[in-house]
Amino acid sequence: MASSKISIYPSSSSSTSNSKPPPGWLEYILVNYRWVIVIFFLLPASFLYDIYYYTRSWVVFRISSAPHNHDKKVANVQRQVRTWDGVAPMCTARPGWQTISFREGAYKKTCHKVAINLVDVLRIDTKTQTVWCEPLVTMGQLTHTLVELGWTIPVVPEMDDLTVGGLVMGTGIETSSHKHGLFQHICLSYELVLADGSLVTCSKDENPDLFYSVPWSYGTLGFLTAVEMKIVAAQRFVKVEYKPCNSLENLVSTFRAETWKAEGNQFVEGLLYSLQSGVVMTANMCNTAEIGKINEIGRWYKPWFFTHVENYLARGECGVEYIPLRDYYHRHTRSIFWEIQDIIPFGNNVAFRYLLGWLVPPKVSLLKLTQGQAMKELYEKNHFIQDMLVPLDSMKEALEVFHKEVKIYPIWLCPFKVEANPGMLRPVGGREALYVDIGTYGTPGVNNYHPEETTRRIEAFVRKVKGFQMMYADSYMTLEEYREMFDHVLYDKLRKGMVCEKAFPQVYDKVNRKFRI
Numbered sequence: 001m002a003s004s005k006i007s008i009y010p011s012s013s014s015s016t017s018n019s020k021p022p023p024g025w026l027e028y029i030l031v032n033y034r035w036v037i038v039i040f041f042l043l044p045a046s047f048l049y050d051i052y053y054y055t056r057s058w059v060v061f062r063i064s065s066a067p068h069n070h071d072k073k074v075a076n077v078q079r080q081v082r083t084w085d086g087v088a089p090m091c092t093a094r095p096g097w098q099t100i101s102f103r104e105g106a107y108k109k110t111c112h113k114v115a116i117n118l119v120d121v122l123r124i125d126t127k128t129q130t131v132w133c134e135p136l137v138t139m140g141q142l143t144h145t146l147v148e149l150g151w152t153i154p155v156v157p158e159m160d161d162l163t164v165g166g167l168v169m170g171t172g173i174e175t176s177s178h179k180h181g182l183f184q185h186i187c188l189s190y191e192l193v194l195a196d197g198s199l200v201t202c203s204k205d206e207n208p209d210l211f212y213s214v215p216w217s218y219g220t221l222g223f224l225t226a227v228e229m230k231i232v233a234a235q236r237f238v239k240v241e242y243k244p245c246n247s248l249e250n251l252v253s254t255f256r257a258e259t260w261k262a263e264g265n266q267f268v269e270g271l272l273y274s275l276q277s278g279v280v281m282t283a284n285m286c287n288t289a290e291i292g293k294i295n296e297i298g299r300w301y302k303p304w305f306f307t308h309v310e311n312y313l314a315r316g317e318c319g320v321e322y323i324p325l326r327d328y329y330h331r332h333t334r335s336i337f338w339e340i341q342d343i344i345p346f347g348n349n350v351a352f353r354y355l356l357g358w359l360v361p362p363k364v365s366l367l368k369l370t371q372g373q374a375m376k377e378l379y380e381k382n383h384f385i386q387d388m389l390v391p392l393d394s395m396k397e398a399l400e401v402f403h404k405e406v407k408i409y410p411i412w413l414c415p416f417k418v419e420a421n422p423g424m425l426r427p428v429g430g431r432e433a434l435y436v437d438i439g440t441y442g443t444p445g446v447n448n449y450h451p452e453e454t455t456r457r458i459e460a461f462v463r464k465v466k467g468f469q470m471m472y473a474d475s476y477m478t479l480e481e482y483r484e485m486f487d488h489v490l491y492d493k494l495r496k497g498m499v500c501e502k503a504f505p506q507v508y509d510k511v512n513r514k515f516r517i
């Protein structure tokens with residue numbers, strides 16, 4: 001099983017085997033027995049945190065007071081921007097530990113912080129099939145609210161705590177992205193407070209330059225205060241078909257054929273367990289299910305999803321099951337993909353699942369807050385977390401590069417399309433194109449792993465094939481390399497025109513590893 005290979009702790013052959021033992025007993029426990037802290041403190045704390053937000057959002061939504069308060073809250077953002085002293089550039093006041101990214105931004109310490117306390121779903125319009133959300137609405141909150149009413153957004157990025165604002169300003173992807181594009185492509189308009197404190201709305205037809213420049217700009221063009229998104233009808237189940245593949249050629253050709261399929265699959269996903277074996281999953285929503293084939297994989301006592309999928313590979317059989325929609329959306333949530341193995345090593349044990357599985361996963365934000373310096377350094381040296389987005393045509397070559405450089409399994413494969421719109425993300429060949437997200441999270445299985453050098457070699461490969469790197473992880477590119485990967489023409493024009501240069505840091509200074517703690 002993939003699980004037995006994964007550990008963040010340096011092995012004797014590792015390049016970091018001479019790292020010093022962590023100082024102090026608390027650090028020692030944090031590093032060697034992180035699960036003690038997680039089980040006795042973080043899981044109960046995560047539970048209480050969820051109850052608080054769940055109750056608050058429920059009350060706010062039921063009494064429909066959010067739209068009225070929205071204007072007042074936006075006026076407060078405008079006031080903060082207008083009274084900015086003009087010295088240090090601005091960023092949002094959301095603390096770094098709360099965000100779903102590997103590191104915290106160093107700029108959070110030096111920038112002038114603007115509080116954007118906008119946490120509500122504002123309006124659901126089933127006639128125009130749109131939803132208006134404030135930027136701190138989380139994916140967990142949004143799918144809960146919409147699915148109960150029979151709706152959903154076409155692209156629901158994994159992980160409950162991802163926010164609408166973070167996904168618009170960064171990027172978001174899910175297994176429906178080959179049909180609907182990235183999170184930015186399901187957005188119809190944005191409401192922003194600009195550097196001068198003015199409030200603007202932008203869409204394809206109104207301020208299009210701004211509309212196309214907001215995604216991937218990481219809050220360096222203005223503060224987002226609301227987003228209008230498409231919604232689509234939700235169905236009760238997702239019918240998932242599992243197709244085990246026993247060679248790289250077979251996996252790549254199955255994955256590509258299912259992504260291109262004329263009649264279409266609503267969801268396409270791949271999990272690679274070694275360079276020569278993996279499972280391609282295709283899925284479609286439906287309202288009825290065959291008797292005996294429903295699998296509520298989100299239930300607390302169920303095995304982790306990636307281990308469940310691996311069983312199809314072990315048996316060498318194709319399979320079909322019906323998964324309730326929200327369970328499907330959250331299939332990787334309980335195991336934080338496969339990262340939970342390093343945090344609660346016995347988390348997939350059946351006794352643990354029945355007793356405490358309902359408290360899992362711990363909140364990523366609380367894990368970040370309590371990880372300590374020694375744990376941070378261990379992850380830094382022995383852990384590799386990257387999502388590289390490469391053209392579908394380069395998929396096989398890219399997987400071979402990942403195998404040579406890091407040899408981490410499982411690998412997450414998710415196809416998506418890039419539309420030929422202006423902005424940071426220009427598709428290869430200038431026309432709409434299909435890409436694949438190669439998500440690699442874990443401890444490298446090679447002896448010569450070096451965080452910076454290895455990542456830079458992979459980044460160079462991604463640039464060569466005209467791909468992109470997701471910026472929530474560590475990027476070691478130089479400014480020139482970063483500007484080669486992302487088209488800055490429109491971004492630079494807007495930054496000048498809207499006098500952003502003093503008001504916000506430039507995007508590179510927010511996302512590069514040099515500027516992370």
Ligand SMILES: Cc1cc2nc3c(=O)[nH]c(=O)nc-3n(C[C@H](O)[C@H](O)[C@H](O)COP(=O)(O)OP(=O)(O)OC[C@H]3O[C@@H](n4cnc5c(N)ncnc54)[C@H](O)[C@@H]3O)c2cc1C
Pocket residue numbers: 050053054055057058061138140141144145160161296297298299300324326327330331333334
């Ligand atoms: C009004 C409202 C406001 C909310 N606000 C917030 C908020 O501000 N912040 C926030 O983080 N969350 C928020 N949530 C979401 C909620 O806290 C999470 O989605 C929580 O994980 C839901 O668990 P559940 O068991 O009650 O879901 P259920 O309705 O029981 O979920 C349906 C199915 O999906 C599965 N499932 C749901 N969530 C997960 C998961 N995380 N992992 C695995 N399977 C899962 C369940 O096991 C179940 O089978 C809000 C929800 C509502 C209704």
Ligand SMILES: NC(=O)C1=CN([C@@H]2O[C@H](COP(=O)(O)OP(=O)(O)OC[C@H]3O[C@@H](n4cnc5c(N)ncnc54)[C@H](OP(=O)(O)O)[C@@H]3O)[C@@H](O)[C@H]2O)C=CC1
Pocket residue numbers: 090091092093094098099100101105116135157158159161162163164165166167169170171172173174218219220222223224225470471472510
């Ligand atoms: N499945 C997926 O697609 C996944 C995506 N991710 C990544 O996680 C990140 C999102 O995480 P999340 O914790 O939600 O977001 P973050 O708090 O990390 O925010 C990401 C960026 O968006 C900016 N931003 C957020 N809200 C606003 C706003 N209202 N106005 C202006 N700028 C804003 C932040 O600016 P500032 O720095 O000023 O705070 C920050 O630079 C994205 O980068 C995404 O790519 C991670 C895991 C999975």
Ligand SMILES: CC(C)=CCC[C@@H](C)[C@H]1CC[C@@]2(C)C3=C(CC[C@]12C)[C@@]1(C)CC[C@H](O)C(C)(C)[C@@H]1CC3
Pocket residue numbers: 100101102158173336337339364367368371375379385387437439441470472
């Ligand atoms: C595009 C997709 C699907 C991306 C999924 C990315 C996840 C696997 C990433 C996002 C945030 C992430 C980097 C994180 C971690 C694991 C991998 C995560 C969850 C953990 C929890 C690993 C343990 C670490 O000590 C620490 C708590 C800092 C991080 C926090 C962020």
